[in-house]
Amino acid sequence: MTKQTTRTLLLAAGVCIMTTSLQPRQAYGWGEAAVVAAIKALQHFTGEQMDKLGSHITNSLNDMSDPHSVSSMIRDAATQQANYAKGQVAAQSRIADAQNTAMAAFLRRQQETGIRDEHMMSPEFCSGLDSQQATMAAAKASRSALGAITTIVEPRGEAAKGTPSYYGRAQGVDANTVFHLRRYCSQEDVDAGLCSSVSRLPNADQRASTLFMSDTLSSDGAVDAANDYSTSLIQPVAPAAIRGEQASSTMGREQMIQRRSYNARMSLARFILAFITALETPSVSLTADQKKEMQAEGLQPLDRASWLQAMSLEVNRRVSSVSWNASLQAMPTASVLREIATELAQSNYLAMQNYRLGLYQASVGATGIAQTEEAHMQRASNKMPSPTINP
Numbered sequence: 001m002t003k004q005t006t007r008t009l010l011l012a013a014g015v016c017i018m019t020t021s022l023q024p025r026q027a028y029g030w031g032e033a034a035v036v037a038a039i040k041a042l043q044h045f046t047g048e049q050m051d052k053l054g055s056h057i058t059n060s061l062n063d064m065s066d067p068h069s070v071s072s073m074i075r076d077a078a079t080q081q082a083n084y085a086k087g088q089v090a091a092q093s094r095i096a097d098a099q100n101t102a103m104a105a106f107l108r109r110q111q112e113t114g115i116r117d118e119h120m121m122s123p124e125f126c127s128g129l130d131s132q133q134a135t136m137a138a139a140k141a142s143r144s145a146l147g148a149i150t151t152i153v154e155p156r157g158e159a160a161k162g163t164p165s166y167y168g169r170a171q172g173v174d175a176n177t178v179f180h181l182r183r184y185c186s187q188e189d190v191d192a193g194l195c196s197s198v199s200r201l202p203n204a205d206q207r208a209s210t211l212f213m214s215d216t217l218s219s220d221g222a223v224d225a226a227n228d229y230s231t232s233l234i235q236p237v238a239p240a241a242i243r244g245e246q247a248s249s250t251m252g253r254e255q256m257i258q259r260r261s262y263n264a265r266m267s268l269a270r271f272i273l274a275f276i277t278a279l280e281t282p283s284v285s286l287t288a289d290q291k292k293e294m295q296a297e298g299l300q301p302l303d304r305a306s307w308l309q310a311m312s313l314e315v316n317r318r319v320s321s322v323s324w325n326a327s328l329q330a331m332p333t334a335s336v337l338r339e340i341a342t343e344l345a346q347s348n349y350l351a352m353q354n355y356r357l358g359l360y361q362a363s364v365g366a367t368g369i370a371q372t373e374e375a376h377m378q379r380a381s382n383k384m385p386s387p388t389i390n391p
Contacts, residue, residue, distance in 0.1 A: 118334035124327045125338055127289040131314045132342075134284050138307035141283030149227060149274040156231075157266045159241035172237040180205060183228070201225050205232045211273075215309040216302060217280045226280065230273035235266050265367055272360050280306045286313075293317050311350075318343065 159165035164175035185195035186202040201221060204210045205228040217223045242259055246252040282304040286294070291301040293313045297320070302309070317324055328339065 114332070118332055121338075122327060122331055122335045124324055124331075125335065125342070127287070128314070128317075128339075128342055130287045131290055131310065131317075132346075134287060134290065135307065135310045135314060138284035138305070138310045142278040142281060142307045145281040145283065146274055146278035149277060150271060153227070153231070153270050153274065154267060157235050157238050157270060158263050159238045161241075163238070165238040166241045166243075169237060169240045172240070176237050179228075184225075205229050211276065211280070215280060215312050216282050216304075216306040217277070219282050219304075223277065223281055226277045227274070230270065230277060234269045234273060238266075265371075268360075268363055268367060272364070275360070279308045282306055284310060286310070289317075290314075293321060296321065314346065 156163045156165070159172075163172075165172035181189060181195045183199055184201055184203055184205045185197065185199040187198050189195050190198055201210075204225040207229065210222070210229045211226040214222075217226055239259070239262070242252055242256055247256055282302070283306060284304065286302060286305050286309075290305070290310065290313050293316065294301045297313075297316060305313075328336065331339070
């Protein structure tokens with residue numbers, strides 16, 4: 001409803017009222033008719049205005065072309081609300097995309113970190129590799145030491161030229177006694193007047209602790225003492241050599257056969273003891289981790305150690321080392337598998353060493369069987385009469 005329409009209605013009402021109040025009282029018929037006519041006119045006018053008012057109200061509600069209509073405003077509000085909803089959905093989609101992108105990047109970095117950890121060598125693996133290299137170097141040095149020991153002891157056992165027993169067993173006995181008193185004189189030897197003072201290693205040439213007490217023989221005479229213990233254990237004095245006409249006679253040739261058999265058995269026994277001595281000879285420099293392991297085991301760290309010491313440290317490290325076991329708990333799967341592979345390789349390596357030792361033991365067993373059967377055969381042959389052979 002406009003302001004002009006409102007004014008028109010008010011003006012019409014005022015005119016009707018003034019007309020009615022200012023007219024003189026007429027007769028009943030004329031006055032009533034005028035009033036009725038005025039009322040009808042007012043009703044007609046009011047009805048038209050009300051229709052216009054309803055039309056204006058309807059238009060104000062439903063006219064979409066009018067930007068100020070309620071429908072237009074509802075439409076605009078709904079459109080704006082829809083736009084807000086679409087914007088919210090778009091924003092949420094962008095947020096979700098950003099979250100997915102960030103999570104994908106995080107998972108990728110996590111996967112890359114896992115791949116890196118799987119392929120990187122752990123400090124324990126590197127330490128074990130260094131120790132294994134030291135073990136291999138010690139094994140090579142032990143073979144060289146074994147060759148050096150056998151080069152010295154083999155001619156002595158065979159009573160080769162230049163050795164004491166070449167000139168006779170008495171010379172071999174005398175040489176052994178003098179050597180013992182010079183290096184391993186004991187208090188009993190001093191009391192007997194055989195030597196003047198007790199040696200630094202008394203009776204070391206007859207004590208098993210000389211060879212088996214420690215994994216590494218010290219370089220200040222312990223290696224020589226271990227070798228001398230092996231001599232006292234296996235062959236203190238070699239029999240006299242068969243020389244000159246002794247070797248050319250019939251009995252001498254028979255004796256030469258027995259002597260070669262004797263030398264072979266003594267060589268086998270001495271080789272096994274020399275093999276043990278070589279494994280305990282200081283031959284390789286220890287790594288810092290190996291020295292730390294020795295200290296953890298309550299041993300005096302050494303600058304140089306034997307193959308047996310290096311191998312023992314590597315085995316003990318995986319049994320009692322706190323740092324190795326703590327690292328094992330934090331290792332990824334690949335590192336644990338590498339440790340298992342390393343231990344399997346060590347097991348194979350030790351199995352190979354045991355196989356070699358088994359060969360030596362089998363040789364000793366075969367020698368014992370041969371000696372026993374030879375003795376049985378000789379006793380049986382001595383009881384038989386000499387046969388008569390027709391020409």
